[in-house]
Amino acid sequence: MKTTSDTPDGDGLIVGQAARHLDVTVRALHHWDDIGLARPSLRTAAGYRLYTADDLERLHRVVVYRELGLGLDRIRAVLDDPTADVPGALRAQRAQVDERIERLQRLGTGLDRMIDAHERGLLLSVEQQAAILGPEWNPDWPAEARRRYGHTAQWQQYAERSAARGPEEWRAVADAMADLDRALGDAMDAGVAPGSPEANRLVERHRDLFAAYFPLTRQMQVCLGRMFEADPAYAAHYDGIRAGLAAWFRRLVDADARAHGVDPDTATWR
Template identity: 60%
Template sequence: MADRELDDGVAVGAAAELLGVTVRTLHHWDEIGLASPSVRTTSGYRRYTGADLQRLHRIVAYRGAGLGLDAIREVLDDATAEIGATLREQRSRLAERIHDLQQLDERLQRMTEAHERGILLSDDEQSATFGADWDPRGSGRARVVWGNSPQWAQFAERSASRTRAQWQSLSDTMSTLQRDLSDALDQGVAPGSPEANALVERHREVFSHFFPLTRQMQVCLGRMFDSDPGFSAHYDRIRAGLASWFRQIIDESARTHGIDPDTAIWQ
């Protein structure tokens, strides 16, 4: 742009194009007194002089560095302002923001992986945590079946923030419950008895660490524990007949809460 043209002043549209900002932005800066056109033509139009454009260029530069408009005003108008100190402070705030964004990115990564993998432990870690009989491919198969369900999403959301120590604690709690179920069967605890119902409630409480488990959903799990070859073999390895008895005590507990096990659905 020629010096003569700058001396005569530049219209707001041309100034906006020169600076790479919008006309609306220049109007806003004018309204708040940050940068205003200094001259007015005989026709009444306001125009930016060369000095005005120099100020605007500085505003754009500092805004690009992340300073707020109040900080920019101080840098430009306060003769006592230390620009270096202001920029160092901005860098400090930026470093904090970068740290927060890195943490957010890590949380998003874990959430993504949890939705895709389920349990965020290596195969060796899973075997060490859940026992030698544990199949690390199990959560992958579960995702194929349940991946579009709200329960899988809830499982993944909790898995994303769960540490190996927390998985170990949960595994130990589940193992203790399974031993207590086996002992109760050995002792002849009858389905529908207070002792059996207490074990069913413990199971629902422990399982709800994965996702909220309603009593109707628990009935559906009981059916699966008894009918699915993999689950029934797991429970029957703990104690012969445990899978069938476990289903029975779940069904009888459900009846005490007005639920017909024969018609219970996953809800």
């Protein structure tokens, strides 16, 4: 390799200058030199790499192809193999870029839905809510729930589920809950006793179905049972199915909790 004076002049650029000129790192230039992809033609008397105009032109092409996503081995072939199919390599890279763009667009759509779900909770129009969730549903409830529970882990879990759920999935959730409501009314009519196997199965079914919103522990279910009985809107819903159903269902939940070592009188939301 040729050498020149210690002070670079018009013969070329030392590595730091070349890195700044190309907007790459010195480490990248060292690596490309080490693997023989783009080596400086000169060195100073002190041994410093010195890149000539031709070297810089090759480096510029390396940078361009690297920014287009080609790997270093492919770049070497494009630059050094006179038989290389450069348009073919670029078309293949273009196809990969198109695939990445499509993936990123899907990711962007998913992020938009996740943001929307965290802010709104339910990603359904007012008309869809009425059609799917029934005439008793109040479209103001999701906003109220966010004001009350938006800081909790359960709201975050609910938002994650909501973001991945469309109208048909919500319809399936609503239908499953309606089936449970009918089963509870029938069980109350049949005199099913709290703590009985059939009662416990209903409580377990409720907890499983509630996972459509967020995982529900027995302690949390006890707290919900209290709310179903005490909150006028919830009590009206359950008592509209059968008179006294809200209080009866709470007794079922409490009995199941006791059987699993949870004291309903001291249960907290955890």
